[in-house]
Amino acid sequence: MIRFEGITKKYDGKPVVSDITFEVTKGDLVVLIGPSGCGKTTLLKIINRLIKPSGGLVFINGENIFDKDVIELRRNIGYVIQQTGLFPHMTVRENIEIVPRLQKKEKAAIAEKSIALMQMVGLDPNQYLNRYPSQLSGGQQQRIGVARAFACDPDIILMDEPFSALDPISRNQLQDELADLQARVRKTIVFVTHDMDEAVKIADKICIIHKGRIVQYDKVEEIMKNPVNAFVADFIGRNRIWSSPEFIRAKDIMIPDPVCTQADTPVLRCIEKMRIQKVDSLLVTDKRGALVGIVSASLARSQADKSIPVSRIMYTEVETVSPEHTIVDILQLINSHPAPSLNAVPVITEHKLLQGLITKSSLLTTLSQQYLDTKNLL
Ligand SMILES: Nc1ncnc2c1ncn2[C@@H]1O[C@H](COP(=O)(O)OP(=O)(O)OP(=O)(O)O)[C@@H](O)[C@H]1O
Ligand SMILES: [Mg+2]
Structure with a gap:
């Protein structure tokens, strides 16, 4: 579905990501994880062309994204960022409907979709659609950010540390909700986080990045059982498998x-x-x-x-x-x-x-x- 081929990004001649090659299967939730500054956000922004790579290619469904019209490309990609990116002077409804309105979709259909999206993220449409972002809690704002990313029903959703600003309880709750939602809608999701607990909870596959390179890309269970090196073992926490004993099998x-x-x-x-x-x-x-x-x-x-x-x-x-x-x-x-x-x-x-x-x-x-x-x- 999304294929990176030898992607490199340099700033002032210095590479921040190097020779990144991997593929995200349709319907999978892949987590990019690694220490601060390792290049996660850079990789995410290359997918929706907010950043132009210095070398390499990205394909979506076999099509080179750099050959496509950028507006057309982004229409099929929802994007959720850490600070939610909600417009403070717009109501929740206006925030969610911004792209569908730009696309001149039919008014009744837009309104109906907004109600469905609010229900999807567990917020009462009657109570919240007409509020401003400042009248919502951090967790509620994050939910609106997620709803907005789904508004055009894109095939791909990019999420850049969407829950990192939240307290542990709201964070856990939103992780559970995302996992439930994903089980139902099966979008192709690329999700960036620092937090291994979060990754283990929601990911189909985890891509561990260190200093701009992929160190290991595999199913969660595989990474926990067979970390390729000491960096990965330390990063995931050596005894993490014991918090998920269901990954330890008879074989x-x-x-x-x-x-x-x-x-x-x-x-x-x-x-x-x-x-x-x-x-x-x-x-x-x-x-x-x-x-x-x-x-x-x-x-x-x-x-x-x-x-x-x-x-x-x-x-x-x-x-x-x-x-x-x-x-x-x-x-x-x-x-x-x-x-x-x-x-x-x-x-x-x-x-x-x-x-x-x-x-x-x-x-x-x-x-x-x-x-x-x-x-x-x-
Ligand atoms: N416009 C820029 N000019 C120069 N260097 C940049 C620029 N944008 C990012 N970088 C550098 O590229 C590297 C990767 O940045 P990136 O934002 O992708 O990291 P990250 O993994 O998302 O980190 P974090 O977890 O802190 O968000 C960093 O060292 C950063 O300083
Ligand atoms: Mg980042």
């Missing part, structure tokens, strides 16, 4: 190649294998690698005839999880089964193929990482 914490045996292996061989491998249970799979049961050392040893295949004695009612289940799901599963029945949880695909094993000790190792200063979180 991240499982032992990937647990000790297994085939269903037709004699019990005696299973006992030998457990002894050599120093484990107290074996996962039993069929020829395809699908999990069919589990056998413990004590069960195997208590068997009088140790020449029979393990499939005759194994336990088959095994609780399992999928690779995508979260650590929260796994802890709940374990807690809902009285110890010691569930010492380990196999991880299997939807076709029952064995992927790994989560043991109580692997869980403990994962959980204790939040108290250790580790570079790699998982």
Whole structure:
């Protein structure tokens, strides 16, 4: 949808952003984040051509934006800035309707749209449309700023630290509302912030910028799990993943190649294998690698005839999880089964193929990482 190709901006020969290449998919909310002065606002303003780059290209839906009529381009891009940019001498209605009126849209349609926009941002149209910005709280002004950006129903919305001037409570509320709104309208949004909590809450993808260059651009979950370097790890906060445990999945914490045996292996061989491998249970799979049961050392040893295949004695009612289940799901599963029945949880695909094993000790190792200063979180 929006594609940056080798964008560079220099002031007096000094680059402030360099060789920026990335793409924002239609319907995604991408957050640009980085320290003050790293070039976030510059990148945003290049999209609506408030700033002319020194080199490189930007495409929207495959069209080079520098070939387009600038008015035409901006008509399809809503823009919300930190200080709201509301005109103080105009009422809320006039602020929202300014562009639609310039476009000479039909009066009744404009008025109807204003009511819908006010409802969209959670403000009563009857109460607020005729007020002036100074008669609104900071949070209400921000909401009007958002409503105005949506007034022409653009495909793209650019938001430059729109909530940074607000107190934490209004800020949180507006973040929630933006996330809800975005789930409904699915605009393509580029959102600038300093605040990692804000980014994690609202972003589909995060683009981390440092000194005018992209250091990492990825899904929120990926960035939290695999920061590319110490700058990113420090920037996101090393233990941040623990405030979003739903991002920690079975596939991240499982032992990937647990000790297994085939269903037709004699019990005696299973006992030998457990002894050599120093484990107290074996996962039993069929020829395809699908999990069919589990056998413990004590069960195997208590068997009088140790020449029979393990499939005759194994336990088959095994609780399992999928690779995508979260650590929260796994802890709940374990807690809902009285110890010691569930010492380990196999991880299997939807076709029952064995992927790994989560043991109580692997869980403990994962959980204790939040108290250790580790570079790699998982
Ligand atoms: N007109 C200008 N002339 C010279 N330098 C400029 C100009 N505009 C911006 N810069 C410089 O470009 C760099 C990037 O600025 P930009 O506004 O994009 O940063 P930012 O990441 O948005 O920062 P902040 O988080 O503080 O808003 C800064 O070092 C800034 O001083
Ligand atoms: Mg800025």
